[in-house]
Each structure stands twice: as C-alpha cells, then as structure tokens.
Amino acid sequence: MERFQIDARDGDARAGVLHLRHGTVETPAFVPLATSATVKSMLPSEVAELGYDMVLGNTFHLFIQPGHDLIERMGGLHDFMAWPHPIITDSGGFQVFSMGYGSVAEEIKGNRSGDRRSRVIHIGEEGVRFRSYLDGGERFMGPETSMEVQAALGSDIALAFDECTPFHVDRDYTARSAERTHRWLDRCVEWHDAHAPAWQQLYGIIQGGVYEDLRAESAERISQSGVDGIAVGGSLGQEKEQMREVVRWSLRPTPPEKPRHLLGIGDVDDILASVAAGIDTLDCATPTRLARHGMALVHDPAHRWRLDLAKAPWKESDEPIDPYCPCPACRDFTRGYIHYLIRANELTGKRLLTHHNLTFMARLMREIREAIRAGRLADYAEAVTSGGPARTG
Amino acid sequence: MERFQIDARDGDARAGVLHLRHGTVETPAFVPLATSATVKSMLPSEVAELGYDMVLGNTFHLFIQPGHDLIERMGGLHDFMAWPHPIITDSGGFQVFSMGYGSVAEEIKGNRSGDRRSRVIHIGEEGVRFRSYLDGGERFMGPETSMEVQAALGSDIALAFDECTPFHVDRDYTARSAERTHRWLDRCVEWHDAHAPAWQQLYGIIQGGVYEDLRAESAERISQSGVDGIAVGGSLGQEKEQMREVVRWSLRPTPPEKPRHLLGIGDVDDILASVAAGIDTLDCATPTRLARHGMALVHDPAHRWRLDLAKAPWKESDEPIDPYCPCPACRDFTRGYIHYLIRANELTGKRLLTHHNLTFMARLMREIREAIRAGRLADYAEAVTSGGPARTG
Numbered sequence: 122m123e124r125f126q127i128d129a130r131d132g133d134a135r136a137g138v139l140h141l142r143h144g145t146v147e148t149p150a151f152v153p154l155a156t157s158a159t160v161k162s163m164l165p166s167e168v169a170e171l172g173y174d175m176v177l178g179n180t181f182h183l184f185i186q187p188g189h190d191l192i193e194r195m196g197g198l199h200d201f202m203a204w205p206h207p208i209i210t211d212s213g214g215f216q217v218f219s220m221g222y223g224s225v226a227e228e229i230k231g232n233r234s235g236d237r238r239s240r241v242i243h244i245g246e247e248g249v250r251f252r253s254y255l256d257g258g259e260r261f262m263g264p265e266t267s268m269e270v271q272a273a274l275g276s277d278i279a280l281a282f283d284e285c286t287p288f289h290v291d292r293d294y295t296a297r298s299a300e301r302t303h304r305w306l307d308r309c310v311e312w313h314d315a316h317a318p319a320w321q322q323l324y325g326i327i328q329g330g331v332y333e334d335l336r337a338e339s340a341e342r343i344s345q346s347g348v349d350g351i352a353v354g355g356s357l358g359q360e361k362e363q364m365r366e367v368v369r370w371s372l373r374p375t376p377p378e379k380p381r382h383l384l385g386i387g388d389v390d391d392i393l394a395s396v397a398a399g400i401d402t403l404d405c406a407t408p409t410r411l412a413r414h415g416m417a418l419v420h421d422p423a424h425r426w427r428l429d430l431a432k433a434p435w436k437e438s439d440e441p442i443d444p445y446c447p448c449p450a451c452r453d454f455t456r457g458y459i460h461y462l463i464r465a466n467e468l469t470g471k472r473l474l475t476h477h478n479l480t481f482m483a484r485l486m487r488e489i490r491e492a493i494r495a496g497r498l499a500d501y502a503e504a505v506t507s508g509g510p511a512r513t514g
Numbered sequence: 515m516e517r518f519q520i521d522a523r524d525g526d527a528r529a530g531v532l533h534l535r536h537g538t539v540e541t542p543a544f545v546p547l548a549t550s551a552t553v554k555s556m557l558p559s560e561v562a563e564l565g566y567d568m569v570l571g572n573t574f575h576l577f578i579q580p581g582h583d584l585i586e587r588m589g590g591l592h593d594f595m596a597w598p599h600p601i602i603t604d605s606g607g608f609q610v611f612s613m614g615y616g617s618v619a620e621e622i623k624g625n626r627s628g629d630r631r632s633r634v635i636h637i638g639e640e641g642v643r644f645r646s647y648l649d650g651g652e653r654f655m656g657p658e659t660s661m662e663v664q665a666a667l668g669s670d671i672a673l674a675f676d677e678c679t680p681f682h683v684d685r686d687y688t689a690r691s692a693e694r695t696h697r698w699l700d701r702c703v704e705w706h707d708a709h710a711p712a713w714q715q716l717y718g719i720i721q722g723g724v725y726e727d728l729r730a731e732s733a734e735r736i737s738q739s740g741v742d743g744i745a746v747g748g749s750l751g752q753e754k755e756q757m758r759e760v761v762r763w764s765l766r767p768t769p770p771e772k773p774r775h776l777l778g779i780g781d782v783d784d785i786l787a788s789v790a791a792g793i794d795t796l797d798c799a800t801p802t803r804l805a806r807h808g809m810a811l812v813h814d815p816a817h818r819w820r821l822d823l824a825k826a827p828w829k830e831s832d833e834p835i836d837p838y839c840p841c842p843a844c845r846d847f848t849r850g851y852i853h854y855l856i857r858a859n860e861l862t863g864k865r866l867l868t869h870h871n872l873t874f875m876a877r878l879m880r881e882i883r884e885a886i887r888a889g890r891l892a893d894y895a896e897a898v899t900s901g902g903p904a905r906t907g
Contacts, residue, residue, distance in 0.1 A: 157858050158851075158854070159860050159862040159863075160862075161860060161861050162555075162865060163862065164842055164846070164866075166842075186854070187857070187858075191829070191830060194830060195830065195832060195850055195851070201848075203846045436584070437584060437587060437588065439588060449557055453558070454596055457584075457588055457594075458588070458594055458595065458596070461580045464580070465550050465579055465580075468554050468555040468861055468864060469552040469553075469556065469557070472555060
C-alpha cells in the first residue's frame with residue numbers, strides 16, 4: 122500500500138489519504154497545534170470528534186519540558202498525551218533560531234558579537250547552543266538531536282532540522298543558511314536511517330526565502346534526498362501574493378507523488394491558495410492562539426475571517442457567534458457572554474473560542490476536500506473569499 | 515407545595531428537596547462556585563451532568579464586571595451564563611469587607627485612620643464605599659444595593675448583606691458587627707419584600723464569630739426575621755472542632771423546617787460534620803480552586819483528601835489519579851501527564867482537575883444523601899474519614 126494515496130485532483134490540488142503508523146489522515150488537512158503535548162484547553166477526544174486526524178507536537182518545547190526521555194519512558198508522545206492518532210513533530214529549528222536571530226545573522230556573516238539579550242550562546246555547523254527558558258541551563262540542539270528527540274517522541278512524521286530564515290535577512294544570508302539546512306538534512310537522513318523507527322516518516326524542509334532560484338534549488342535538493350515528504354518553510358514573504366508565489370516556486374520541482382506540508386500558514390484565503398497549489402497538510406498556531414485572545418473565526422473575508430469578541434459592540438449582543446455552527450460556544454452562548462468571559466480573562470472563554478475556531482477550520486477543510494473531489498475547488502474558493510456562502514451542503 | 519421538603523432524617527441530618535424557581539435541589543448538596551458567572555473552565559452542561567442542581571454566583575464580582583444591569587438586560591444570570599438550573603448568590607459582604615479589614619476594624623472601634631493599601635473608602639451604617647478593582651472608580655454597596663443586584667441577577671436564592679467577621683477580631687468588635695448585620699438584615703427584608711421577584715428566596719446570615727452567646731443571639735434574630743432560609747457565615751474558628759461547635763451553636767435556635775446553608779466550607783470531614791449537624795447546602799471555592807493549583811481530591815483522609823500533582827513523585831507515574839473515577843482526567847490520563855500540564859501551567863490541566871474535583875464532590879454528596887436515607891450517615895462518615903471505602907455501592 123502506498124503511504125500517500127491521491128484519490129482526486131483538481132488542477133494542482135489533490136485530495137487523498139496519508140497512511141501513517143497511528144492511523145490515516147484525510148488530505149488536504151489542517152493540523153492543529155499541540156505545541157506542549159496538548160491542544161490548549163481541549164481534550165484529545167474533542168479534537169478527534171471535530172474530525173482532526175493529526176496534531177503537531179513541538180520538538181523544542183517538549184525537549185525542554187518535560188524532556189523527550191521522560192516522554193519516551195511514558196510510552197511516547199501518543200500515550201503521554203492520550204492522542205492515539207497521527208502526530209507530526211516540527212524540527213525545533215524554528216524555536217531555536219527564534220531565540221536569537223541577531224546572533225544567527227551576525228554569525229553567518231562572520232561577525233561573532235552576539236545579541237546580549239538572546240538566549241543563544243553559539244551557532245555553528247554542528248548546531249545551536251542556548252540557554253533553557255525553563256531553568257537557564259545550557260542546552261544543545263543540532264540535526265542529530267532533533268532527530269533523536271523526534272524518534273523518542275515517536276511521532277508519525279518527523280521534520281528535518283532547519284533554519285527558518287526570517288523575512289528581513291538578505292539574499293546572501295538566505296543562500297548560505299539554505300545551504301547549511303541542506304547539509305543538516307543529510308545528517309538528519311543519516312541519523313534517521315540508522316536509528317529512527319522504520320515507520321517514522323521524515324520530511325525535509327524547503328528554505329530559500331523569497332528568492333525564486335534559491336527556492337527551486339532547495340526544492341531540488343530536498344526532493345533528491347529521498348525523504349518521505351516535502352515541507353515548505355521559512356519566510357514566505359510579507360504579502361499574500363508573494364507567499365503564494367513562493368509556495369508555487371517551492372512545489373514546482375518536487376515529485377508530485379510525495380505528500381507536501383506547509384508550515385505555519387492558517388489564514389482562510391492562504392489555505393485555499395496553498396491547497397490549490399498542491400499542498401496536502403498545513404499547520405498553524407493562528408486558530409487556537411486567536412481564540413485565547415478573544416478572536417472567533419467567522420465567514421467574513423473583509424475582516425480576515427476574524428471577529429474580535431473583546432470589542433465593545435458585542436457587550437450586549439444576544440446573538441451567537443455563528444447561528445449555523447454546531448460548536449458549544451455557538452450552541453449555548455451569546456456573543457455578549459463570551460465578550461464578558463474574554464474581558465474577565467476566564468478560562469471558559471478561551472476554551473469555548475478554541476472549540477469554535479477548531480470547528481470552523483475542520484468544516485473548512487472538509488468542504489475543501491469535498492470541493493476537490495467534485496472538481497470545483499476554484500468555485501468554492503471564490504465563494505469563500507468573496508463572502509458568499511461557505512457551505513457546500 | 516412546601517418550598518423545602520425533608521424526606522429523611524438521620525440524627526440531626528436531613529435529606530430532602532429544595533423547590534426553587536429554576537428547578538429542584540436535592541439536599542444535602544454541595545454548591546460549586548460560579549463566582550464570575552462561570553464554573554471556571556467548565557461548561558454548564560458538564561456541571562449539570564455531574565449531578566449538580568445549583569451553583570453560586572458572586573454578587574460583588576458581577577456588580578463590578580459586567581454589571582448587574584447588563585446581566586438583567588441580557589435576561590438575568592441564568593440566561594447570561596446559560597445555566598437554566600437554580601442559582602444562589604452570595605451577598606457581596608464578604609468581598610466588600612475583604613478589601614479592607616484593617617479599615618473595618620478601625621472604624622467600628624471608633625478610629626477612622628484607614629489602611630492605605632485598602633480599596634475601602636468608607637464604612638458606615640449605610641454601607642461601604644470603595645474603589646473598583648477594575649477601573650478604580652468609586653462604588654457603593656449597602657444592604658439595598660446588594661438586594662437590588664441580586665434581584666437584577668434573578669438568582670433563586672439571595673443572601674442578605676452582612677459583614678463576615680474574620681477570626682482575628684475580638685468579642686466586642688464581633689458583637690457590634692453582628693448587631694449591624696442584623697440591622698442590615700431588616701433593611702434587606704424590607705427592600706426584598708417591596709422590590710424583589712416574589713419567587714426569589716432570601717436567606718439571612720448568622721454571624722457572631724466563635725462566641726456561643728453571640729451565635730445564639732444572631733441565630734434567633736435571623737430566625738425571627740421571617741427569611742426563607744438560614745445561612746451560617748463568618749469565622750467558624752481556627753480548628754475543625756471549633757468550627758463544628760460554632761455550626762451547632764448557630765443551628766440550635768433555628769426552626770428545623772427551614773433550609774440551612776453553610777458558607778465557605780468544603781473539606782470532606784467538615785462537610786460530613788456539618789451535614790450531621792443539620793446543614794442542607796454548602797458552597798466552597800476549595801474543590802475548584804485547588805484544581806487550578808494542581809491539587810486533586812482523592813480518598814486520602816491522612817492528607818486532607820488532597821493529592822498535589824505538581825509534586826515530583828508523580829513526574830513519571832503512569833497511574834490515573836483514581837482508577838475508579840469516571841471523570842475524563844482519570845479515564846484518559848496519567849498522573850505523570852497531569853503533573854506535566856500543571857507544571858507547564860496548561861489550561862487543559864486546570865480543566866481536567868476541575869472536572870475531577872467536581873466529580874469527586876458530586877459523588878461524595880450523592881453518597882451522603884443515600885446514607886441519610888438509609889439511616890447510616892455515621893457509619894458512612896466513619897468509613898470516609900477513617901480512610902476506608904468511600905463508596906456505598
């Protein structure tokens with residue numbers, strides 16, 4: 122059996138099924154973040170009931186707390202967090218580098234004077250030495266560490282260790298960083314082949330910033346490395362049009378039969394565009410993070426599908442967030458009450474909006490899969506982004 | 515139909531049913547706190563499913579945020595928080611006075627030099643002027659305010675405005691404070707008779723600190739005032755034995771046919787003793803507050819029925835909190851995972867432990883009611899407090 126089975130195509134978009142150690146994932150799929158081994162405020166059973174097949178665990182955070190060794194002794198991440206379905210883990214690279222971008226840029230440019238506020242101690246070919254945000258202790262993460270942590274977590278899909286270059290760095294930095302990411306990929310593949318569970322899939326991450334040739338080169342290198350899947354990472358530009366272009370540049374050289382994951386993209390229109398370009402899975406903090414800050418996802422393209430419930434107009438609203446949404450927030454409560462919960466910083470408010478936003482995203486992805494199978498993704502995308510009816514049924 | 519129907523007696527303990535505007539409450543009942551119009555982290559449907567018939571809303575907090583007038587316009591507290599079952603509201607006295615005990619003591623003693631850190635501006639016969647913790651604005655609460663707020667909230671049971679005297683004050687202060695509470699009760703009854711919904715019940719609160727004669731006098735005054743029910747408040751002493759004595763002193767002069775509520779008591783042995791003394795309902799922050807601090811309620815009298823999951827020994831425990839508990843925390847997760855969630859300050863951890871602790875309390879109260887009806891409350895209490903089996907079935 123193929124590990125990734127494509128059942129339908131609609132232009133460059135594909136609908137299919139990923140067959141993984143802990144179950145199947147219907148694609149295209151949005152992957153909710155279980156950063157710290159929990160989808161914040163939700164129970165695993167609720168996430169599964171919403172129709173999610175896979176969540177994303179965070180290699181860096183779990184490495185720091187509670188430690189991958191502990192999770193391994195507790196039976197791996199699936200058992201630890203009581204999520205028996207597929208898990209993808211990110212590489213940790215994004216978090217490690219986020220701690221000290223000043224330092225990274227300086228180091229790659231040959232200037233070793235670090236940013237004093239950074240937790241990064243040293244970045245080199247081997248990897249990154251840094252101070253733990255938990256206890257200040259010195260830690261190290263490189264390609265082999267990342268692979269070792271992800272093997273211990275036992276995720277269904279591991280991501281190769283990379284540097285996620287930010288938008289503000291220049292072409293030269295981006296090129297040198299991507300080259301190092303490619304060397305790290307080779308080390309990841311080597312470690313993974315030798316030590317990781319045979320069933321754990323490894324995805325390489327395409328970098329190259331906003332430069333067409335660098336993206337193409339990176340995509341070719343990743344594709345030739347023999348990894349099980351392709352991830353698109355790094356800066357995708359500052360504007361939506363540029364982001365879509367970068368995704369297209371990145372996917373063009375990749376083998377169409379391999380599954381493709383897009384890192385950190387979660388706006389409705391971006392999801393539609395990415396899926397249309399051939400992306401199979403995406404993860405993003407946005408739906409769950411927005412919820413904790415009082416923002417509900419609604420069918421309103423004019424406001425980026427966001428409804429800020431903390432705002433004064435909702436203070437006495439007796440309307441639900443969305444009368445057609447079956448989630449507990451919309452079924453039982455008014456905008457006025459949720460406005461109050463958010464203003465009062467109540468846990469129940471964060472929980473209700475998280476449930477709502479994940480309900481919204483699950484429905485969007487279900488409808489996208491249906492639209493691809495019906496050969497009318499473009500119509501569906503047009504209806505959703507023009508503010509028309511978002512439902513297919 | 516009687517508003518309070520006693521179906522069974524076992525010594526001084528009683529089991530029965532409170533008939534209220536929004537439904538019935540099987541007694542003895544523990545009343546979970548919905549301080550800010552939510553049982554923190556829980557949905558109303560979950561609270562009801564656990565077997566709770568009534569929750570307690572906080573008059574002071576809802577007066578400050580979002581305001582009783584707003585809640586009234588939104589259909590009252592039941593509609594606002596989507597809890598269609600009975601609600602009892604406390605009087606606000608406890609919170610108002612907690613803001614400035616230094617000031618209160620000084621004022622009653624004839625010394626007007628206030629505590630600079632206090633939010634209390636002035637305490638007098640009329641009521642209390644203070645600064646809002648939300649916006650610093652000057653607010654006032656007196657007996658009529660408290661009644662007006664509770665009428666607007668539309669709770670099934672309102673509590674008369676009182677001063678909850680702390681343990682450290684002397685007999686003279688306690689006596690004068692109780693006398694003022696009695697004068698405030700008369701004003702509450704007057705306002706309530708004239709303006710409150712006819713179906714809203716009013717309970718008076720017995721004060722008198724740890725002094726037998728003051729408690730007896732207060733209990734007689736409250737009983738003669740014609741209120742629908744009797745609440746026992748104030749300092750109940752520093753030791754469990756003293757608390758039980760104070761409850762007995764308070765209840766002795768009260769008419770046995772009236773329902774009796776005990777304020778702020780929630781330890782397992784205290785609940786058993788209070789119910790044995792004739793208490794019908796109790797509320798306490800403990801079960802839900804402990805949960806948010808990582809503490810699970812378990813059948814362990816030697817440790818006050820508390821299991822501190824933040825402690826190191828649980829770090830790698832693959833046991834559930836309680837293998838016999840049907841709650842989601844015990845059904846799906848290990849102590850080790852919950853230890854981690856609490857250490858990482860994750861919302862999911864607070865939610866799981868809240869659900870567990872309310873499950874524990876609901877079962878305890880169900881078993882207490884069964885034990886009274888079977889005429890063996892003493893045996894049951896002995897079994898629970900000696901560490902024997904806590905289950906009757």
